[in-house]
Amino acid sequence: MIVSEVEQQMRERKMSALQSLTTSSAPSSRVMLYTTPGEVVDGVNASEGFLKGHGTQVSEGELRATVSGVVERVNKLVSVKPMKAKYTPETGDVVVGRINMISSKRWKVDINSRQEAVLQLSSVNLPSGQQRRRNEADELNMSRLFDTADVISAEVQSLFQDGAANLHARSTKYGRLSRGVLVEVCPSLVKRLPQHFHALEVAPGVFIEVLIGCNGFIWVGSPGAATSKQATNEKSKTHEEELVVVDKKERENIVRVANCVRVLDEIFFYVTPQSIMSIYKQSEGIDAKSILTSDGFLARVIEREIDARTRTEEDADML
Numbered sequence: 001m002i003v004s005e006v007e008q009q010m011r012e013r014k015m016s017a018l019q020s021l022t023t024s025s026a027p028s029s030r031v032m033l034y035t036t037p038g039e040v041v042d043g044v045n046a047s048e049g050f051l052k053g054h055g056t057q058v059s060e061g062e063l064r065a066t067v068s069g070v071v072e073r074v075n076k077l078v079s080v081k082p083m084k085a086k087y088t089p090e091t092g093d094v095v096v097g098r099i100n101m102i103s104s105k106r107w108k109v110d111i112n113s114r115q116e117a118v119l120q121l122s123s124v125n126l127p128s129g130q131q132r133r134r135n136e137a138d139e140l141n142m143s144r145l146f147d148t149a150d151v152i153s154a155e156v157q158s159l160f161q162d163g164a165a166n167l168h169a170r171s172t173k174y175g176r177l178s179r180g181v182l183v184e185v186c187p188s189l190v191k192r193l194p195q196h197f198h199a200l201e202v203a204p205g206v207f208i209e210v211l212i213g214c215n216g217f218i219w220v221g222s223p224g225a226a227t228s229k230q231a232t233n234e235k236s237k238t239h240e241e242e243l244v245v246v247d248k249k250e251r252e253n254i255v256r257v258a259n260c261v262r263v264l265d266e267i268f269f270y271v272t273p274q275s276i277m278s279i280y281k282q283s284e285g286i287d288a289k290s291i292l293t294s295d296g297f298l299a300r301v302i303e304r305e306i307d308a309r310t311r312t313e314e315d316a317d318m319l
Contacts, residue, residue: 035065035080042071044078053079070188083268087112087187087215089165093156094196096182096213097167099146105139107146109154112187112215115164119146119154123168125175151177151219153211173197179246180209180221181258185265187216191272198273199223200257202280208250208257212271220258222246256280256288263291267302 035041044050044063052058055067056078065071069082089095089111097109100116107119121134124145146152153174154167169175192214199207211219246254260279264271282301283291291297 034068034070034083036068037065039065041065041078041080043073049076051077053077055080055082081188083186083188085187086114089113089117089156089159089163089215090192091156091158093165093192093214094153094211095156095165095167095215096151096153096177096211096217096219097215098182098217099148099150099152102142102146102148105134105142107142109152109167111165111167111213112184112217113165115162117154117156117165117167118160119152119167119169123157123166123170125170125172146176151182153177153213153219177211177219177221177224179224179244180219180254183218183220183258183261183265185216185218185261185271186268187214189265189268189271190214190216190218191270193272200273200277200280202253202257206250206253208253210257210261210273210276212273218258218261218271220254220261222250222254252288256283256291259283259288259291263298263301266292267298269305 033042041056041063050063052063053072055065055069056063057066058064063078065080067080067082069080069085072079072081087095095111095117097111097117099107100110101108105121109117109119111117121138121142126132126134126138127145152169154169155171155174156165157168158166160166190212193212196212196214198210198212200210202208207223209219209221209223213219257276257280260276260283261271263279264275269275279301282304283297286294286297
């Protein structure tokens, strides 16, 4: 009975913190402003002019949202990005995907989009590192490069006429991902950043690799070719060469970082290296598997965000 009462108090505390966070007016780099269908988009001055983007329409001289989502502004262009929509690929996006099928000289990749992406055999590096035309032997050995259910990182090279993404993995930082875990978050929580490959220092000299895909797939694992200086010039490895045992301490760090990403998705904060490390530091002293199940921990995370936003507002008033 006492345990259930404590859990109820923690749950009420979390909901109260969420309500306070919603009503807070100070800006934050980790929390987004969202709107609902029919609601007037805040901050849009009709006298100054604006451009109507996706998810909006003009009604009675005011810009209103037509979908429930996040408000995005680029100069005068105002649009609303649906919160739960599938990922829409754009050229140059870094994505993390899973191989669904191997067909004629190409792989079909799940990138959390409406359509499967295509990775052609000519768009990947050969294991030997040679630069030559692909032949029948290469086609027969495609499964040695990427097999079904493999998790890979790649870049959107172009888009087909039907909107499907054409990927490439020619750089040494792209390729198969191993010794880690795949976490799925809402794509609207991922910003397009100059760098999507990060090595987070969770302890002095201890790093965990985090690949933040624009498609909402986040890879958390041991440092690889994308973030490890020692692996920068290595050639592509086969499955057998990548089967390396990860020690217990590193597995615990990977799980903790992955759960920190899931916390950001739970409370709808932007997924950035800074926000992940902020949650990680707050979770120190808590068992990794208890991070997601503890309403008290989630309430403390939200309350800290409220304090940060309040300080930002006070500093702005002083200026």
